[in-house]
Amino acid sequence: MPDRQKLTILFVQGLFIALLVAVWQWAAIAHPAPYLPRIGPIIEAWLSYFQAPLLHQATWPSLYRLLAGFGIGAGLGVVFGLALGQARGLIDWTRPTLEFLRFIPAVAILPGALVILGPTDGMRIFIIAFGSFFPVLLATLDGTRRIEPLLLDVAKIEGLKPVTVSCRVILPATLPAIFAGLRIALGMALIMMIISELMAATNGIGVAMLRAQRLFQSAKVYGGVLAIGTISIVLTLALLAVERRVLRWHIGWREGAK
Numbered sequence: 001m002p003d004r005q006k007l008t009i010l011f012v013q014g015l016f017i018a019l020l021v022a023v024w025q026w027a028a029i030a031h032p033a034p035y036l037p038r039i040g041p042i043i044e045a046w047l048s049y050f051q052a053p054l055l056h057q058a059t060w061p062s063l064y065r066l067l068a069g070f071g072i073g074a075g076l077g078v079v080f081g082l083a084l085g086q087a088r089g090l091i092d093w094t095r096p097t098l099e100f101l102r103f104i105p106a107v108a109i110l111p112g113a114l115v116i117l118g119p120t121d122g123m124r125i126f127i128i129a130f131g132s133f134f135p136v137l138l139a140t141l142d143g144t145r146r147i148e149p150l151l152l153d154v155a156k157i158e159g160l161k162p163v164t165v166s167c168r169v170i171l172p173a174t175l176p177a178i179f180a181g182l183r184i185a186l187g188m189a190l191i192m193m194i195i196s197e198l199m200a201a202t203n204g205i206g207v208a209m210l211r212a213q214r215l216f217q218s219a220k221v222y223g224g225v226l227a228i229g230t231i232s233i234v235l236t237l238a239l240l241a242v243e244r245r246v247l248r249w250h251i252g253w254r255e256g257a258k
Contacts, residue, residue: 037219045223046230049205058208059227062193065121065204066231069128070189074182076129077136081178082170084137085144102138106131106192110199119200124193131192132185139181143174179243186239190232 028038084091117123155165197206212220
């Protein structure tokens with residue numbers, strides 16, 4: 001993409017954000033209300049989530065649960081997806097169970113997890129992992145099934161061992177689908193992080209927002225929303241950077257095929 005076109009896109013994006021901010025500020029001034037604070041207090045509340053004491057009481061605990069749950073769920077999703085994708089007969093046995101579980105909203109198992117595991121970080125990490133697992137599993141499974149059969153035939157002709165085929169043929173060919181699943185799972189993990197913190201938690205961004213809502217501190221509530229959005233943008237950009245690094249060969253091939 002030419003530099004001038006990139007600058008134009010950035011300018012339009014910045015202009016749109018500025019327009020939204022201006023409309024909000026105008027509404028807050030024209031119609032003052034406790035639930036509609038001005039932009040200044042919201043920005044101050046947003047920045048407070050990345051400063052002490054909220055940084056240690058809210059942001060870091062939430063980030064820890066998010067990364068732990070997302071890592072566990074995504075890792076298991078990749079492992080099971082690759083295993084089921086290669087074991088053609090096994091998927092027929094497990095499909096009814098997978099289809100049943102993947103349609104259960106992660107929120108629906110929250111009460112049961114709360115009873116079994118208690119209001120602990122383990123329970124919240126489990127909920128986040130459960131929400132992250134199925135998007136990655138299904139994406140990995142789909143990517144494994146879409147591998148060009150010719151690649152597997154060549155691997156067999158070369159006499160490669162199953163482990164070598166998995167690491168050097170199947171996994172690289174499935175990586176584009178895996179990263180697509182990871183992006184979806186990250187959004188689900190963020191949602192489950194906040195929902196799990198709203199139930200019997202003592203720290204986290206969700207707890208800070210709930211306390212602010214009960215104290216009618218609207219600016220702090222909106223600041224928490226902006227803090228969640230900031231975390232999601234940073235993590236998404238980091239994931240995209242890793243994807244570009246790992247899939248340079250795929251991105252170059254895709255652009256060359258256009």
